[in-house]
Amino acid sequence: MALTPHDIARVASLARLELRPDETERVLGQLNGFFTLVAQMEAVNTDGVEPLAHPAAILGSVALRLRDDIASEPNQREASQRSAPAVERGLFLVPKVIE
Amino acid sequence: MSANFDLHDLSVFDLAARLAGGQVSSVEVTQHFLKRVKNEQLGAFLAVDADVSLAQAKAADVRLAAGERTPLLGVPLAHKDVFVTRDFPTTAGSKMLENYRSPFDATVVNKLGIGPGGAGMVTLGKLNCDEFAMGSGNENSAYLPAKNPWDLSRIPGGSSGGSAAAVAARLIPAATGTDTGGSIRQPASLTGITGIKPTYGRCSRYGMVAFASSLDQAGPMARSALDCALLLSAMAGPDLDRDSTSLDLPVIDYATDLIAAYARNQGAAAPKYPLKGLKIGLPRQFFGAGCAADVLQAVRAALAEYEKLGATLVDVDLPLTELSIPVYYVIAPAEASSNLSRFDGVRYGHRAANYTDLNDMYKKSRSEGFGDEATRRIMIGTYVLSHGYYDAYYLKAQKIRRLIAQDFQKAFTQCDIIAGPVSPTVAWKIGENKADPVANYLADIYTLSSSLAGLPGMSVPAGFATSPAGGGMPVGLQLIGNYFKEAQLLGAAHDFQMATDWHMRQPGGSV
Numbered sequence: 310m311a312l313t314p315h316d317i318a319r320v321a322s323l324a325r326l327e328l329r330p331d332e333t334e335r336v337l338g339q340l341n342g343f344f345t346l347v348a349q350m351e352a353v354n355t356d357g358v359e360p361l362a363h364p365a366a367i368l369g370s371v372a373l374r375l376r377d378d379i380a381s382e383p384n385q386r387e388a389s390q391r392s393a394p395a396v397e398r399g400l401f402l403v404p405k406v407i408e
Numbered sequence: 409m410s411a412n413f414d415l416h417d418l419s420v421f422d423l424a425a426r427l428a429g430g431q432v433s434s435v436e437v438t439q440h441f442l443k444r445v446k447n448e449q450l451g452a453f454l455a456v457d458a459d460v461s462l463a464q465a466k467a468a469d470v471r472l473a474a475g476e477r478t479p480l481l482g483v484p485l486a487h488k489d490v491f492v493t494r495d496f497p498t499t500a501g502s503k504m505l506e507n508y509r510s511p512f513d514a515t516v517v518n519k520l521g522i523g524p525g526g527a528g529m530v531t532l533g534k535l536n537c538d539e540f541a542m543g544s545g546n547e548n549s550a551y552l553p554a555k556n557p558w559d560l561s562r563i564p565g566g567s568s569g570g571s572a573a574a575v576a577a578r579l580i581p582a583a584t585g586t587d588t589g590g591s592i593r594q595p596a597s598l599t600g601i602t603g604i605k606p607t608y609g610r611c612s613r614y615g616m617v618a619f620a621s622s623l624d625q626a627g628p629m630a631r632s633a634l635d636c637a638l639l640l641s642a643m644a645g646p647d648l649d650r651d652s653t654s655l656d657l658p659v660i661d662y663a664t665d666l667i668a669a670y671a672r673n674q675g676a677a678a679p680k681y682p683l684k685g686l687k688i689g690l691p692r693q694f695f696g697a698g699c700a701a702d703v704l705q706a707v708r709a710a711l712a713e714y715e716k717l718g719a720t721l722v723d724v725d726l727p728l729t730e731l732s733i734p735v736y737y738v739i740a741p742a743e744a745s746s747n748l749s750r751f752d753g754v755r756y757g758h759r760a761a762n763y764t765d766l767n768d769m770y771k772k773s774r775s776e777g778f779g780d781e782a783t784r785r786i787m788i789g790t791y792v793l794s795h796g797y798y799d800a801y802y803l804k805a806q807k808i809r810r811l812i813a814q815d816f817q818k819a820f821t822q823c824d825i826i827a828g829p830v831s832p833t834v835a836w837k838i839g840e841n842k843a844d845p846v847a848n849y850l851a852d853i854y855t856l857s858s859s860l861a862g863l864p865g866m867s868v869p870a871g872f873a874t875s876p877a878g879g880g881m882p883v884g885l886q887l888i889g890n891y892f893k894e895a896q897l898l899g900a901a902h903d904f905q906m907a908t909d910w911h912m913r914q915p916g917g918s919v
Contacts, residue, residue, distance in 0.1 A: 317787070324745060324790040325752075326783060327771040336787055342846045343788060347734040350804050353811070360806030363622045364608040364862025365653055367813050368891055374652050381649055388511030394759035401754050404766045 311341050415440045416578040420483055420635040421667075423581055427472060427482040434472065434482030438465035438530050441484050444579045445532055449560070451552040452574040454489050455496045456533040464522045464530040471528055479638050479663065480520070481528035485582045488571050489534040490541055490617040491517050491626070496531070500617040501539040501549040501567075504757045504777030514615025515647045516584060516626050520639070527642040532580055536570030539779045540748065541591055541619045543567050544851055545841065548781040553838055556599055557915040559879055562835040565595030571629045572599040576915060582630035582639055586616055587865075588623045589736050590830070590855025596629055596867035597830035597884025602901065602911055603629040604636050606894050608862030609655035611640075612647030620743035621653070623736075623859050632911050633868065633901035634670075637662035640894065662895050666902045673906050681718025682903045688714060689724035689823030694854055699832045706871030706883035707829045710904070714827075717903055724819040724826065728812050732857035735812065737849050738792050738805035739860070744782075745789025751777060784845065813861040816890075825900060826888040829854050830867045834881035858888045865889070868901045869910035882913075 317337050321328050328336060361367065386399055395402035415423070415437055426432045442458050461484070468482035492498045492510035499505045513521065520529045538548040546554040546569025554569040556562040557577035564573040568585030572595035575583050585592040587605035596603030604627050611626040618624060628639035645659040672678060688711070695704065711721060753759035753773030760772035778786065792801035819826060832851060841848050858865045867884035874880075885904075889897040905911050 320791045325770040327775045355807035358807040361810035385511050392508045392756040
């Protein structure tokens with residue numbers, strides 16, 4: 310099953326990317342090449358195998374932790390906003406969303 | 409310090425001893441390396457700030473003068489540019505973060521650094537890498553390709569290519585790297601240095617710009633196993649409040665046993681077979697037709713040396729080795745597409761100059777900020793996670809990931825460590841493999857499976873290519889250990905390095 314330019318446009322939109330026509334063409338070829346490689350996975354019998362999301366899950370003795378839901382870092386608003394493209398009075402600016 | 413003495417030829421261990429002995433100051437050492445870094449032609453550095461480095465060196469000298477004697481105090485290093493730093497810019501090799509300045513330091517940076525509780529190392533700057541650590545040749549850096557000091561027309565490997573090039577050229581005694589699918593081991597192999605990726609979770613990921621969170625792991629790159637052991641001892645350890653995947657295991661001193669082994673080997677009672685009893689498993693799948701003759705020759709010669717040291721070699725099977733390529737290239741891009749969604753042009757990172765509305769701003773900012781490889785992986789990841797394809801690709805890959813991890817456990821019932829090549833080829837020419845990025849993924853075949861399983865692995869200099877096409881380039885031997893067995897890996901590498909001098913070789917010519 311080969312991807313079409315329509316698939317590329319849909320995925321690009323989901324990923325909030327904008328591809329030029331020549332990029333769409335190139336990415337289409339590369340992704341189709343890639344999914345030919347991925348098709349090898351179909352031949353592996355995985356009946357009854359649990360997905361492994363994370364290596365820690367097989368290190369039996371080591372549990373993934375949750376910490377208490379409390380702020381543990383000091384407020385660094387100014388330092389954190391120093392690299393922001395547009396800030397005003399401590400707020401991040403974005404284009405108007407509500408007309 | 410004698411006038412003709414080259415500080416950059418000293419190991420981390422020897423530099424630290426001279427600093428502790430008062431023969432040289434950290435400021436002198438730092439100035440020496442800064443001079444080398446300033447003139448470098450390798451594209452290894454993305455950021456240098458002599459004032460910052462010298463201030464850190466002065467602080468180290470104050471601690472030395474006060475009598476502090478810790479193993480790394482005053483020794484310089486540089487960080488791969490995916491570790492965020494307050495005192496230097498952090499770009500992750502991407503235009504997306506061109507003007508980014510982190511408000512905090514990564515845990516690894518803190519642990520190694522001059523601040524309170526840190527090991528007291530001096531940061532010389534930030535090192536080039538593939539954009540968001542995605543690549544095997546450092547050619548995906550948005551800034552400039554890094555070059556291999558053994559042949560400036562060749563890649564140094566990737567993604568930690570700047571780290572590898574700088575250490576191999578003795579611009580710095582050691583560096584940090586990160587390894588998601590081989591990004592410490594492969595560049596170490598291709599530049600003839602030593603690097604270790606510890607067990608997933610050994611080092612905190614806090615402050616590492618995230619690529620694939622279930623795979624990313626930090627590790628040291630240096631010239632010897634002993635130097636790596638010194639650095640890893642300082643980098644590793646639990647970071648319970650800041651990284652939920654950091655392992656809650658005690659910090660281990662990886663270096664003391666290695667230093668003792670040195671002493672033991674000097675004495676009259678030096679053991680003839682220091683590795684007696686060690687069983688090394690050779691996966692059949694790592695020694696097949698896909699591996700260059702130059703690489704196989706050097707790896708087999710290194711294994712013969714291991715036999716001389718008392719180790720025994722046994723054949724093992726890792727039947728899904730080839731499958732690790734599609735499995736990795738489904739899982740890693742899936743996680744990457746999620747991680748890189750944070751770059752929206754709002755809180756930090758590049759924002760397009762012109763756009764029509766919020767959605768258009770996201771799209772234009774992201775498309776302008778990400779390079780080709782990051783874009784490709786975001787596309788793959790978004791597709792495999794999208795409705796209707798999740799089960800066939802992402803879930804299927806995760807199931808095979810478990811089978812791959814189980815195969816390793818089966819193999820480890822027959823052996824203590826697993827060995828083979830790191831990369832199927834030596835370093836290739838810059839630009840040579842750019843046309844077909846998907847074909848490049850195949851070159852990661854020997855490093856991906858242990859990454860998927862979360863196992864520790866390292867690259868140890870094992871010789872050089874002897875064919876004309878190989879250009880005399882370095883070859884690394886890969887050692888893979890079972891979970892938490894970094895000490896065993898480092899010990900096996902150290903014994904090999906006491907018997908061989910591959911790790912002492914250095915590139916000729918000027919850098």
